[in-house]
Amino acid sequence: MSLQKFILKRILASVPVLFGVSVVTFALMHITPGDIVDQLVAANPNVPSHEAARLRREFGLDQPVWVQYLDWMQGVLTGDFGEVYSSSRDVSAVVLARLPETIALGLFGWVFAILIAIPGGIYAAVNKDQLGDTVSRFVALSGISIPNFWLGLMLMAVFAVQLDWFPTLDPQTSLLSPSMLWWLILPGVTIGTAAAANMMRIMRTSMAEELNKEYVTAARAKGLPERTVILKHVLRNSLISVTTVAAFLTASIVAGSVVVETVFGWPGLGRELIDAVHLREINLILAITLFTGFFIVLANLLADIVYALLDPRIRDEY
Amino acid sequence: MMALLEVNDLTVSFYTQEGVVTAVDDLSYTIERGEKFGVVGESGAGKSVTALSLLRLIESPGEIESGEILLDGDDLLEMTTEEIRQIRGNRIGMIFQDAQTALNPVYTVGEQISEAIRHHLEYDSDEARERSIELLDQVGIPDAENRYSDYPHEFSGGMQQRAVIAMALSCDPDVLIADEPTTALDVTTEAKILDLLEDLTDEFDTAIQLITHDLGVVAELCDRVMVMYAGQAVEKAPVEELYYDPKHPYTVGLMSSIPRVGDDSDRLRTIPGAMPDLIDTPTGCRFHPRCPYAEEACTRTEPDMITTGNGANGPQQSARCLEYTNDLQHGLGFDVTIDDDLSERVRGERHE
Ligand SMILES: Nc1ncnc2c1ncn2[C@@H]1O[C@H](COP(=O)(O)OP(=O)(O)O)[C@@H](O)[C@H]1O
Ligand code: SF4
Ligand SMILES: [Mg+2]
Numbered sequence: 222m223s224l225q226k227f228i229l230k231r232i233l234a235s236v237p238v239l240f241g242v243s244v245v246t247f248a249l250m251h252i253t254p255g256d257i258v259d260q261l262v263a264a265n266p267n268v269p270s271h272e273a274a275r276l277r278r279e280f281g282l283d284q285p286v287w288v289q290y291l292d293w294m295q296g297v298l299t300g301d302f303g304e305v306y307s308s309s310r311d312v313s314a315v316v317l318a319r320l321p322e323t324i325a326l327g328l329f330g331w332v333f334a335i336l337i338a339i340p341g342g343i344y345a346a347v348n349k350d351q352l353g354d355t356v357s358r359f360v361a362l363s364g365i366s367i368p369n370f371w372l373g374l375m376l377m378a379v380f381a382v383q384l385d386w387f388p389t390l391d392p393q394t395s396l397l398s399p400s401m402l403w404w405l406i407l408p409g410v411t412i413g414t415a416a417a418a419n420m421m422r423i424m425r426t427s428m429a430e431e432l433n434k435e436y437v438t439a440a441r442a443k444g445l446p447e448r449t450v451i452l453k454h455v456l457r458n459s460l461i462s463v464t465t466v467a468a469f470l471t472a473s474i475v476a477g478s479v480v481v482e483t484v485f486g487w488p489g490l491g492r493e494l495i496d497a498v499h500l501r502e503i504n505l506i507l508a509i510t511l512f513t514g515f516f517i518v519l520a521n522l523l524a525d526i527v528y529a530l531l532d533p534r535i536r537d538e539y
Numbered sequence: 540m541m542a543l544l545e546v547n548d549l550t551v552s553f554y555t556q557e558g559v560v561t562a563v564d565d566l567s568y569t570i571e572r573g574e575k576f577g578v579v580g581e582s583g584a585g586k587s588v589t590a591l592s593l594l595r596l597i598e599s600p601g602e603i604e605s606g607e608i609l610l611d612g613d614d615l616l617e618m619t620t621e622e623i624r625q626i627r628g629n630r631i632g633m634i635f636q637d638a639q640t641a642l643n644p645v646y647t648v649g650e651q652i653s654e655a656i657r658h659h660l661e662y663d664s665d666e667a668r669e670r671s672i673e674l675l676d677q678v679g680i681p682d683a684e685n686r687y688s689d690y691p692h693e694f695s696g697g698m699q700q701r702a703v704i705a706m707a708l709s710c711d712p713d714v715l716i717a718d719e720p721t722t723a724l725d726v727t728t729e730a731k732i733l734d735l736l737e738d739l740t741d742e743f744d745t746a747i748q749l750i751t752h753d754l755g756v757v758a759e760l761c762d763r764v765m766v767m768y769a770g771q772a773v774e775k776a777p778v779e780e781l782y783y784d785p786k787h788p789y790t791v792g793l794m795s796s797i798p799r800v801g802d803d804s805d806r807l808r809t810i811p812g813a814m815p816d817l818i819d820t821p822t823g824c825r826f827h828p829r830c831p832y833a834e835e836a837c838t839r840t841e842p843d844m845i846t847t848g849n850g851a852n853g854p855q856q857s858a859r860c861l862e863y864t865n866d867l868q869h870g871l872g873f874d875v876t877i878d879d880d881l882s883e884r885v886r887g888e889r890h891e
Contacts, residue, residue, distance in 0.1 A: 434640060435635060435637065435640040435641050436640065436641055436642060436643040436644075438591070438596055438635075438641075439633070439635055439641040439642070439643075439703075439706075440643065441594075441596055441627065442594055442596060442627055442628060442632075442633040443627060443628035443654065443655040443658070443706065444624045444625065444626070444627035444628035444629055444655065444658060444659060445624075445628075445654065445655070445658060446624065449654075449658075453646075454643050454646070457645050457646075458643070458644070458645055461645075531645060532644070532645055533644070533645060533690040533692070534644060534690070534692050537692075
């Protein structure tokens with residue numbers, strides 16, 4: 222099987238998954254009481270009840286659930302994700318506007334995680350059971366256990382409020398400008414910490430295991446410098462195990478973005494989702510969930526491709 | 540003339556939870572230039588630890604406690620890490636028991652040969668590639684040019700071992716250490732690999748330290764043999780003397796259980812008992828719990844390595860048994876009968 226076929230197959234396989242995600246989300250939104258119109262009425266109690274009924278009719282909310290779902294599905298299949306009820310904007314436009322912010326945050330978190338985890342894991346494995354390893358284990362355990370909203374608040378309190386190194390306001394500049402980094406660092410570190418800690422432990426374990434293998438002795442017996450033995454021979458084998466959990470870590474970063482964006486006032490999809498849930502903006506919720514699901518499928522796929530690049534034995538199976 | 544490799548009083552211990560394991564105890568031997576030297580003993584005798592010590596690759600919790608390892612007179616144990624790296628893979632090549640685990644699964648076979656050549660001989664990548672292909676060809680890999688870019692899993696077991704041999708020979712070492720190089724292979728492949736080792740070491744005049752638990756393999760290939768038991772040498776002899784006139788009861792025990800080359804039957808079943816725990820070695824002669832000739836004295840007095848006979852080229856045979864210090868009351872009563880198949884092989888070897 223060629224790589225293209227493999228990729229195509231994986232994308233097709235994601236369709237039923239995404240379908241399932243949409244059904245579950247739809248069902249959950251309908252099981253919980255209240256809808257967008259209730260929210261609008263609550264915000265503005267002067268709205269007469271016939272006006273509310275008219276709105277429900279206009280939004281299609283008076284139809285049976287399955288009709289609503291089919292309507293929505295029909296739209297999606299033609300690329301129309303519907304409107305945001307309260308603002309009449311296109312859902313796709315809202316998602317696309319918020320997407321770059323979330324991607325920037327997630328990427329920053331990932332890069333941060335990798336930059337910490339890989340060298341940290343190597344260091345811990347090479348110094349196994351020594352002080353450095355113990356310290357790294359302690360740091361990793363703290364990183365895994367600390368809730369991200371708490372970490373975010375602490376970072377903000379210390380580095381933004383106390384030391385005044387970073388801005389506390391919402392981002393005031395365009396995403397691509399270099400000074401955006403100042404807004405990105407604290408939420409990025411917050412969102413990447415758990416993944417960094419997890420990955421560091423996995424890296425450490427897998428490298429310690431690889432270090433016991435005979436090919437390592439064989440590489441040393443060839444007279445190669447220890448640096449080459451570790452960074453060429455052992456590292457690549459150790460990364461194989463890390464990639465198998467990378468997709469899982471991506472999911473944790475994506476999930477973390479909801480909380481972190483809210484804590485830091487980051488204008489991304491996560492915060493949009495929270496607002497949408499409050500307002501019962503079903504179309505927006507569905508679009509964001511679906512998009513997130515699709516993104517995780519893509520991340521999985523990417524991890525599998527990296528996996529195949531690292532390990533020739535897997536490559537043969539494609 | 541100075542021997543190529545001279546190991547003097549080498550002692551290696553492992554500091555384990557259960558206690559200190561002295562895996563190699565006061566071991567001495569020499570290998571001459573171009574010589575084929577066999578090391579024989581049961582599993583756990585300390586053969587692999589000896590081999591790894593020669594490259595200073597003993598890892599924690601192991602430690603080389605004392606001794607000298609002289610390569611052309613220079614003590615490897617006194618060298619800096621940088622100096623010992625210049626020896627590894629360059630002047631001493633190593634072949635491992637299981638080629639499959641000795642090869643890194645994620646790099647091509649060719650790259651794993653080339654990297655040592657680039658490192659030690661300072662070839663550029665094209666030259667190294669060319670030399671690697673030549674080596675693959677020499678060790679009998681067909682279509683070497685194309686197989687260069689194969690990954691280890693695309694090679695059969697025999698081919699993997701050939702590749703490991705190519706790797707070990709890549710920088711034209713003075714001595715090749717082969718640690719049970721055929722144990723993981725089937726009978727036919729084993730015979731072919733042994734032939735290959737013999738041809739190549741002859742061709743390049745490379746000395747070889749061939750480690751095996753199989754006296755049959757030694758008979759095929761070696762000039763001189765050291766028999767190890769519980770971390771010590773118990774007998775050293777030219778291969779002929781060892782077969783026709785063994786001096787140590789343990790050697791005799793090994794001998795009476797010689798299989799044909801490649802026979803996978805349980806090799807040492809004729810010596811009852813098992814090798815002792817190296818944490819708590821028996822007093823006196825370490826072999827006494829299993830020795831059919833053991834006497835009272837054997838449980839108390841530790842025998843020394845005694846020269847027992849002069850080979851054609853000087854004092855060559857020695858054994859570690861109280862018999863040779865006249866401390867045994869009843870003496871050793873074994874007779875050696877050589878089975879035809881074996882004498883055929885030993886003689887065939889000699890007349891070549
Ligand atoms: N890494 C290690 N840790 C503890 N003990 C070891 C280690 N490696 C070897 N030993 C000890 O050294 C003894 C000799 O091992 P080895 O040289 O591998 O035997 P063999 O003659 O079968 O090659 C073993 O019985 C074992 O007790
Ligand atoms: S010293 Fe005694 S126990 Fe040891 S080999 Fe000789 S006879 Fe056997
Ligand atoms: Mg061994």
